[in-house]
Amino acid sequence: MARRYDHLREKAIELRTQYNMTLEEIIERLALPKTTIYYWIKDLPIPRTEKQTAAQRQRADQVRIKHAKLRDAAYQEGVAQAPELLKDPTFRDFVVLYMAEGYKRDRNTASFVNSDPQLVRIAHRWMCKLTVKSPSYNLQYHVDHDTDELRAFWGNYLNIKPTSIKLIRKSNSGQLAGRQFRSVHGLLTILVFDTYFRARLQAWMDIVKSQW
Numbered sequence: 001m002a003r004r005y006d007h008l009r010e011k012a013i014e015l016r017t018q019y020n021m022t023l024e025e026i027i028e029r030l031a032l033p034k035t036t037i038y039y040w041i042k043d044l045p046i047p048r049t050e051k052q053t054a055a056q057r058q059r060a061d062q063v064r065i066k067h068a069k070l071r072d073a074a075y076q077e078g079v080a081q082a083p084e085l086l087k088d089p090t091f092r093d094f095v096v097l098y099m100a101e102g103y104k105r106d107r108n109t110a111s112f113v114n115s116d117p118q119l120v121r122i123a124h125r126w127m128c129k130l131t132v133k134s135p136s137y138n139l140q141y142h143v144d145h146d147t148d149e150l151r152a153f154w155g156n157y158l159n160i161k162p163t164s165i166k167l168i169r170k171s172n173s174g175q176l177a178g179r180q181f182r183s184v185h186g187l188l189t190i191l192v193f194d195t196y197f198r199a200r201l202q203a204w205m206d207i208v209k210s211q212w
Contacts, residue, residue: 008032009040016041019059028067031108031195067195071107074196078203085204094126095208098201107202108195115183117157124158124190131197137165140187150186 008030015021015029026037085091097119103111110131112123127135137160141150147167155162165188 012037012040013044015063016044019063020057021060021063025060025064028108028195029063031193033109033193071195071199074199075203078200079207081200082204082207086208090122091126092208094122095201095204097123099205099209102201107198108193110192110194110198110201111189113187113189115185115187117154117185120154120188120190121158127190127192127197130200131192131194133192133194133197136191138168138189138191139165140168140170140183140189142170142183142186145186153185154188 012026012030012032015026021029023034023038023041026041027034030037098110098112101112101114101119102123103109103113110127112120112127114120114123124135137154139147139150139154141147151162151165151167154160154165
């Protein structure tokens with residue numbers, strides 16, 4: 001894990017050992033991927049005395065309540081922002097695209113995946129504009145693809161560093177050698193770990209849906 005995450009690793013360890021927080025609670029608190037948090041805390045011993053457990057449970061409850069309030073405040077902020085944002089028709093396009101293609105199961109994560117460059121670009125534009133967190137990029141490719149060309153294409157198209165794109169080989173691509181893969185440019189995923197952006201995005205989806 002990069003050095004810039006050291007303080008988050010230390011915080012995850014503190015939440016686990018001093019507050020007895022569960023994996024899900026730490027994920028909610030730090031807004032990081034589940035696999036990352038699990039790797040950091042999987043081998044940590046947890047104090048088990050009744051006195052410690054009661055105190056830790058109380059602190060964990062306080063943390064949950066605090067962050068539930070913060071998520072609700074972010075949702076209300078999204079409601080307040082919606083009228084001005086919706087004046088731009090491409091913002092509505094983005095919200096509708098996210099309703100159709102975006103990842104909605106995790107309240108800490110906003111993620112959009114597509115193979116159509118124009119759809120990816122509009123999602124990328126708004127996701128970068130509306131969150132202060134830096135997105136990460138995953139590119140699923142076929143065995144017959146030239147990965148350097150794919151990275152160069154998306155890097156130029158989105159004005160990002162090609163090396164920032166993580167390559168993920170299509171799981172069954174070895175069985176498809178010689179067959180045409182319809183996604184000429186692969187499947188690009190834009191991923192942002194931002195709980196409060198995700199809460200505002202939920203508000204925008206709810207508002208747009210209510211107008212139909």
